[in-house]
Each structure stands twice: as C-alpha cells, then as structure tokens.
Amino acid sequence: MKISMIGTGSFGTSLAMVLDENGHDVLMYGRNDDTVHEINQEHSNKNYLKDIKLNETIKATNDLEVAVAHGEMLVLAVPVKAMRTMARTINVILTEQNKKVLICHVAKGLELGTHKRVSEVLQEELSENNYTDIAVLSGPSHAEEVSLMLPTTVSTASVNESGRKIVQDAFINKHFRVYENKDLIGVEVGGALKNIIAIAIGILDGLGFGDNTKSAVITRGLHEIARLGTKMGADPLTFMGLTGVGDLIVTAMSEHSRNFRCGKMLASGQSLDDIIENMGMVVEGVNTTKAAYELSQQFDIDMPITNVLYLYLFEELSEEEAFYSLMMRDKTSETDGLIALMKNRIDSE
C-alpha cells in the first residue's frame, strides 16, 4: 500500500518504521527542511529518535502536495493544535487532485476552545468526497520503544468497519499488535485524557510522594476519564482496555512520557511556558486539561483531579491547597464512578 505519514516527529517516524517493515511504500511529509534532508540522506531523525537508524526505503518530502498525491492512506501524526489547519490544507489538495483517501490520525488530545475530538475536527474540515473513512490508532505506545521494535499493542477505531480493518492490516506485525474497536469516541477520549493524569503523576513524583499516592491518582483518575468519556458517548468498557487503563499506565509511569516529565519539571519549580518551550516536542496534556476542565463544568461532572490540576496549572493553586482539596473532599462511595458505569453497561446487554 502507498502510505503518507504527515509529520516527522517522534511518533510519526516510529510508525513509518512499522509500515516500512510491513512492506508498504512510505513517504513522510515534514515542514522542516533539515529533518526531511536528514531522513533522506542520513536515514535518521536524531532530534526525535536519537539512536535510531531508518531504512533507506523510508523517504521524506517537504512538499505536502507530493505527499498527498503519494498516499492511498494518510496517517496524520501532528499535534492536536495543528490538526484543523493541516486537515483544511489537505482537503484543498485532495479536491485539486480529485482524490479519495483513508485518513488515520494518531493524536491524543481535545481541541482547545471547541473541546472536540480529533476525528470530529477532521470530519468538519474534510469534504466527504475526499475520504473513505476516518480512523484513529491509539494505545500504550511510546515512540522510543516502537522504534526499537519492543512488543507493543494498540487499538484502531473508526466510523466504518472497513476503515479500521485496513488500518489494522497495514500496521499489524509480530511486535506491533493492532486490535480493532468500534468505539471511536472511547478510544479517542481515553488517549486524550490519560495525559492529564500523567502530568499530575509527574508532579507527585517530582514532589517525592510515594507509590500509594500515585496509585490512588491513577485509579481515581481512570474513574474521572470514564465519567467524562461516557458522558461524551463512549462505551465505559473501552476504558478498561489498551486505550484506557493501558495508556494511562504507560504514560503515568514512564520517563519517556513528555506529559509525565512536564509534571516533574513543574514540581522542580520551572514555569509551564519554559517547559513547553524547552521540551522540543508536544505536551498534549496541558491544553487537554483546560478542555476537560471546561467540559466537566459544562456537563457538571465530578472530576476532582482534573479540576485541581487545572487550578494548579492556570490559576496558581498551591501544592498544599491542591493536596488538601483532594484529600478532604466530602466522603463518597468508591462504586459511584467507573464501577457503576460498567455495571449499567453490562446489565444492559
């Protein structure tokens, strides 16, 4: 299959390696001339994947029209904040080229302002004549480990069954196992909201809190994710899977995670602006914390960890106030959240 990878960052590059290994004809699009040159001439992308050698069969271009003309499937691997403009530009090119492609995105976040999931943004910006389906590929998959071919499992979801089957077939191999899932909303929301909890865990880790505390925030964080996700139309059982608890664990417990590292740097006293500027890679959880906080207000959903993190990030709530406002909340039942949602879901079958 001819596949174009839109984005030459860490995840786009590692996924291009998977697709290339599967025998697909992969062309990457990058806006940075030096990166494109490095991929074509040096067969590396050191700014994003330090010690990784790329196969010479992986090519790159800085011409988006060439990349769009190449692909039967376009994999969009740019940050959420770039998705709308990217989709709008691609749509114009697809119309000019009178072309219909399968779209697959891999971004994990909600759009700031609109609070929309990425597939909703893409659907708004792409004309129906220009795509066969819009799919997402998501799950516990640090680019650093994918590029080392360490065993990884992810899920793909889409509106139509045909789209996710093609994505599954394109990516699956012996060290990159792809499941399919019909719950597009749940898969996208799980991937987006786990980044919030990963920032919170990074802060706790940086402040020297123990494993009990981190386990509490991961577990109760999953309940929050499921509460908001279900309200947004997801199947609560999806949050028990790879794109829910799976991605939450991998992001909240790993030094690979930019969101976790952002939390640790905040705990060390660095400012959010400096961290984002110096990271050199996207930290999706920051904007998504804002979007999820606003959604929780809109839907009147109890999301104490998200709300406290929002106040800490954007309204200068102190660490001590944050801690006590979580621990000293009104007494409540553990089974009111995720467990109740799951029970209702199972009873409904």
Ligand SMILES: NC(=O)C1=CN([C@@H]2O[C@H](COP(=O)(O)OP(=O)(O)OC[C@H]3O[C@@H](n4cnc5c(N)ncnc54)[C@H](OP(=O)(O)O)[C@@H]3O)[C@@H](O)[C@H]2O)C=CC1
């Ligand atoms: N890294 C990972 O392990 C994983 C990441 N993801 C998700 O994938 C998405 C992409 O992440 P990742 O590859 O890690 O991000 P990186 O920050 O590593 O790379 C982002 C890529 O997008 C490009 N880009 C950024 N802004 C724009 C823009 N406005 N227009 C065009 N191109 C742009 C960058 O170009 P340039 O180099 O020129 O800045 C770069 O090629 C995120 O949503 C992330 O959450 C999902 C799973 C795993």
Ligand SMILES: O=C(CO)COP(=O)(O)O
């Ligand atoms: O989503 C990821 C792993 O599944 C990567 O997380 P970060 O964006 O925090 O690095």
